Amino acid sequence: MEEQTLTQPVKSESAETEASAHMEQPDARATSDPLAVMGDFVDPNEVTDAARAIHAAGYTDFDIYTPYPVHGLEKAMGMKKTILPFFSLGGALFGLGNAIFLQWWTGTLHYPLNIGGKPFFSPWFGMPVMFELTVLLCALTTAVVMFGLLCKLPQWHNPFQKDAGFRRAVDDTFVVVIEAKDQRFTVDSATNLLEKLGASNVRLVNV
Amino acid sequence: MNGVKSESVREPLILGNPSLGDVSDKIAGIIESPPTKKFWALVTITSIIALQGLCSVAYTVWVGPGVWGVNNPVGWGWAITNFVWWIGIGHAGTLISAILFLFRQKWRTAINRSAEAMTIFAVMCAGLFPLLHTGRQWIAAYWLLPYPNQMQMWTNFRSPLEWDVFAVSTYFTVSLVFWYTGLVPDFATMRNRIKNVLGRNLFSFFSLGWTGSTRNWAHYEMAYLILAGLSTPLVLSVHSIVSFDFAVSVIPGWHTTIFPPYFVAGAIFSGFAMVMTLLIIARWVLNLHDFITLKHLDNMNKIMLATGMMVGYAYAMEFFIAAYSENPYEQYVFLNRAFGDYAWAYWSMVSCNVLVPQIFWFKKLRRSIPAMFVASLLINVGMWFERFVIIATSLHNDFIPGSWDYYSPSWVEVSIYVGTMGIFLTLFLLFAKFVPMLAISEVKGVMPGAQPKHDHH
Incomplete structure (x- = not known):
């Protein structure tokens, strides 16, 4: 019953190995096309500020995955009120x-x-x-x-799920994801922005 | 726990100051650990109890409700008593999940999931009784449900019994939808951590691919709010409509306008007693003391005290109105209730429902597990007697003394009633073992520091 290190925020370089151990074997068709840049937060205030900054930087295809609804986050992301x-x-x-x-x-x-x-x-x-x-x-x-x-569910396959850090979004981490399909997206700009905003474990996830 | 405390120093909802990961570990741990021998032993016992009840159900269907003790003046007996009792028990679940949600009572998060599960299982048990009571269940479909059939006949919408069909089936469906909506994010948490392949596939399926996206949470939270807003009038309507089964008739003792609020208060009262009974067992067996704290139990005891007093007020008011109306039939029914053949049931009801909850005036007793456990059991008994008293005393001595009779149940009715408890407990045990028993995402959302401070804006 001893406590696991799971309770600590993600800092792992072993994210990739953990992913392949947990999921199926890496896809042979995998290319090096970027899918998204991800970064982790653990503080609700910081992630709200980050959401505001990413929205202000003009990104539209980004999302923040959280284990519970964080109040005000959708406003900071610039979302309209739900219909x-x-x-x-x-x-x-x-x-x-x-x-x-x-x-x-x-x-x-x-x-x-x-x-x-x-x-x-x-x-x-x-x-x-x-x-x-x-x-x-x-x-x-x-x-x-x-x-x-x-919410466009059910969605039986989600390419982000191959990232071990992303899978912890429903556990204890706020994962900010800037998707490659965004018009402003370049790997460098997205990575720099997330690092500047204080995200940990900023990483590129390929298709 | 000393007297005066400022409002800002509220007792924490979760003890032990766990991290977000601890919460997942603790609640998911119940599911991930293999079932213990104790669990299988309990499930075996409750399943046997359920099975003997189902045998009696089969016997009733095969031979007909003549095997019950119901007779000519008392046509409604135990079956309808049990129906109203089980439906009432379900009401606490909706009260906790919907009404306390609208009032922003954050303490509900630790208990809402299991209370909602209880609602669903209780309504399932309740539904069995009127169905059996129809006598020929295989043709009851066209009495109960308006569907196009070869006889071109429709249901009688002028009957409160038909309103009941709509009220109970809507209540069941909406409760199920509300429960499932709350479960989806927790299924996603389970999907991403459970090692068991079957478990992972099942949780994947039921989680619908939920990821915790904020773009989804925004819609989700609105849906949850709307469902809570719908469930609130719904729960009030269901027991009001159940009370119409009685109040719309012209039987002395039933034909009163106090019935809808009186039934709703009684339903919440009995439901909280049942939640209390189950939670005390669950927090002991599953070691959930940090999540289901004495503060939760204390709050629930306060609600029981309040609703118990409302029920007590209704008992007194019925007598007053009977006296004030100067209607001799009405007056006779109430004197007969308190001093007639069923006086033993009436006074059991009054002691359990009015006297027992008075212990909750004292904080010490509100926070004493043995006291509240015994009280919750007695209140469940008392609320069963309330429905029995209403049904039996109004019917057994009706308008013509020549047809007066005494009603007591046959073994078949007892067996079916005990059987529904077996069904209820079996389902609850399976739920507690295989479904996240506490709302993981909701608990995380009310933890200290979980929400951003808005003061810098």
Whole structure:
């Protein structure tokens, strides 16, 4: 039960060997085309400042991978507010409309049944089902749109995952990734920027 | 633990000052370590309990609900009692995960995951009872669900029992979605560290390829907020609608407007008692004292005290309204409740639900594990009796004295009820062993120094 060195921030030169031991064998087709430059942070204040600086430097294809949501980081990165609530509202209205239509159409048009002289349709007895279907469709829409559309999941293969340092982003490290597909990207400029901002273990990850 | 403390020196939520990696190690360690003999022994016992219940379920389906003790005036017996009890237990999970989230009660992070799991398993157990109670379960589909069928018949939307179908199924689905959404980042943590190949594949699959990208977290946090915002009115609606099963009828003792709030308060009360029972066992078995601290348990005891008093108020108010209404049937039902054939059940209920939680006025008892463990068990018993009293006393002496009868369950009903506890505990044990039992990413987010200081801007 002794404590592992895992709890220390990444400083390893053995990142590459660890990666190949953990994952499959290095891909024979691997080229030396750059994929991204990565750097690690452990302090939430420093990484927020870094996000602001990278955004100010004009990069757009960069991201910061964190083990938990760091408040204000998305603003520092220059992200717009998420449009998810509009989808949720749409889902809620769809559920509400369905509930009204279902109860009204089945009760009054398709098969009207007189039960105890109660009205065939009324918003009052229809209220519970209307509420429940509104909530149900809103929740399902929110989850599906958030994961599927906005986060673009599921993603079964992620090229960054071959980097051992990157894999620790869901454990204890804030990993800043500047991707090669960014128009401003050059290996030197991205590396220099991350080093200047105080990132540790700044590294180039190839395709 | 001495009296006066300034607000800024709050008791820490996590003891031992662990690093981020320690949190992953501790929680993932439960899953990574091989199952112990103790674990298998417990699962075997609970599975046997579940299995005997399922045998009785099969017997009921084969022969029909005539094998139960339900009779002509008391048509609802144990089955509906158990249904309401289990549904109520689920409510604490949603309260902790959604309502306390909206109120920014950070202490919830250590207990929300297991409370949500409990909700889902409790609703599964609850759903069994009304389904069995329909008698012919294989044709219940067209009574319960509005789907196009050859008879061209639809469900009766004017019935509160039909509202229940929608309320309970929505509650189950939304709770599951909320639970799974919370689990995705933790599955990603597990995926990247577990050595077992099957485990890694399963966690890869369920993590959906989550990476912890801030561009994803921003959407994720909004989704979590919306789901919490939806679950909050949902949880209030579910037990309100369950109470409509009674309140919309014209039976004395049921036909009261106090039922929805009274049922919701009782649900939260019983749910917290069940969370307490399970957490005390879990923190002892899995050695989680640093994460589930006395502060968490103390807070939960305070909520139990508050909701217990609300329930006690409702008991008193029912009597007052019965007297004030001058309705002789209403008055008779309540006198019969307290002094009739089921007086033993009524006074068990009052002692367990109103008197027992009073011990939580004292900080010493709020922080005493044995005291709160016994209290939580008694409250679970008391809340079961509450539903039993409501159902049995209102039905057994109905409008015509010639049809009055006494109801007691048959062995089949007892066996099914005990069986659902086996199902619940088996599922909970498997959850605690194979799924991150504490919300890893949420715990990390509330640790000291985890969030940036915004004062330099």
